[in-house]
Amino acid sequence: MSSQSPTPKTGRGSDWQPRNRFARLHYEPDPETPPGRVRTEFFEDDTRTIISRNQSPDVGFEVSLNPYRGCEHGCAYCYARPTHEYLGWSAGLDFESRILVKTRAPALLREALASPRWKPEALTLSGVTDCYQPVERRLEITRGCLAVLAEFRNPVAIITKNHLVTRDIDHLSALAAHGAAMVNLSITTLDPALARILEPRASPPSRRLAAIAELTAAGIPVRVMVSPQIPGLNDHEMPAILAEAARAGAVTAVYIPVRLPGAVAPVFEAWLETHFPGKKEKILDRIRSLRGGRLNDPEFGSRMRGSGPYAETLRAMFHIAARKAGLAKSAPELSTAAFRVPGGQMELF
Numbered sequence: 001m002s003s004q005s006p007t008p009k010t011g012r013g014s015d016w017q018p019r020n021r022f023a024r025l026h027y028e029p030d031p032e033t034p035p036g037r038v039r040t041e042f043f044e045d046d047t048r049t050i051i052s053r054n055q056s057p058d059v060g061f062e063v064s065l066n067p068y069r070g071c072e073h074g075c076a077y078c079y080a081r082p083t084h085e086y087l088g089w090s091a092g093l094d095f096e097s098r099i100l101v102k103t104r105a106p107a108l109l110r111e112a113l114a115s116p117r118w119k120p121e122a123l124t125l126s127g128v129t130d131c132y133q134p135v136e137r138r139l140e141i142t143r144g145c146l147a148v149l150a151e152f153r154n155p156v157a158i159i160t161k162n163h164l165v166t167r168d169i170d171h172l173s174a175l176a177a178h179g180a181a182m183v184n185l186s187i188t189t190l191d192p193a194l195a196r197i198l199e200p201r202a203s204p205p206s207r208r209l210a211a212i213a214e215l216t217a218a219g220i221p222v223r224v225m226v227s228p229q230i231p232g233l234n235d236h237e238m239p240a241i242l243a244e245a246a247r248a249g250a251v252t253a254v255y256i257p258v259r260l261p262g263a264v265a266p267v268f269e270a271w272l273e274t275h276f277p278g279k280k281e282k283i284l285d286r287i288r289s290l291r292g293g294r295l296n297d298p299e300f301g302s303r304m305r306g307s308g309p310y311a312e313t314l315r316a317m318f319h320i321a322a323r324k325a326g327l328a329k330s331a332p333e334l335s336t337a338a339f340r341v342p343g344g345q346m347e348l349f
Contacts, residue, residue, distance in 0.1 A: 013074030064127030071129035091263035106144030120336035132162035155180035155334035178338035216249025228258035231286035
């Protein structure tokens with residue numbers, strides 16, 4: 001594989017297929033062959049369970065639901081890319097063009113919540129790939145799951161970077177009336193040109209700010225995620241993003257330095273070579289300074305914060321900017337008090 005990525009494909013974050021660490025064979029395309037248009041393929045995921053439990057002590061949630069595997073948003077830095085290797089595909093172009101969809105997710109969720117074994121607790125939607133990626137507009141799997149959550153009044157925290165979340169304000173506001181809903185909206189940059197190549201199929205920054213305003217007006221609390229922070233690329237925007245998000249109505253904020261686990265690192269390096277060849281080494285060196293000399297630190301705790309002098313600089317900048325914007329607050333606690341099993345005895349009370 002050439003160290004330089006081929007001509008970028010329109011609307012794609014990655015242009016090549018890095019070697020799958022589990023596969024014995026690897027296909028190398030002819031470097032002289034011009035890249036063609038790659039259409040997204042969708043596959044049925046016949047999973048029989050839908051709720052995942054997280055064992056990591058530093059993620060911030062314990063249970064999650066992922067309606068999709070793979071993500072068409074195509075973010076070059078996405079830490080979830082290596083999960084596609086378990087499917088026999090690559091963390092590169094496959095991750096954003098071969099998407100597994102869990103069409104039975106709402107029915108499986110209903111079964112799980114109605115079970116006597118379910119103890120009401122906040123559920124994150126979703127913990128890996130974006131539950132509002134483009135195909136959700138057509139399939140409405142996330143919307144179906146939210147309808148179930150609203151019926152049971154089970155609390156939910158949404159994580160997304162797509163304005164499409166506002167389509168489901170009806171379900172989210174019904175849950176928010178019981179203190180049982182919050183949206184975490186990621187804004188990586190305010191620069192629409194950078195967003196187009198860094199997160200090619202996600203909503204542009206202006207639409208994400210509009211989503212914060214619309215959700216806030218509907219009584220749904222929003223936390224802005226100024227993540228990932230990529231040193232030398234978007235870190236200088238942190239104060240401006242926090243200020244704009246606060247003006248739109250966000251109530252709190254969080255940030256995470258960029259993580260490049262496994263095959264994400266070569267995908268991101270190729271992206272830098274394509275779009276920012278002059279900045280590539282400077283950006284990678286700063287990431288290494290955050291990660292103990294490596295491009296990724298897998299250790300619990302430090303992997304979400306980074307370490308070293310530059311990590312401290314990021315931390316100080318965030319706290320100062322968040323305080324100035326009025327976002328230096330804890331996220332609202334989600335309540336399970338209104339949980340019910342529809343048609344069950346709890347409804348009598």
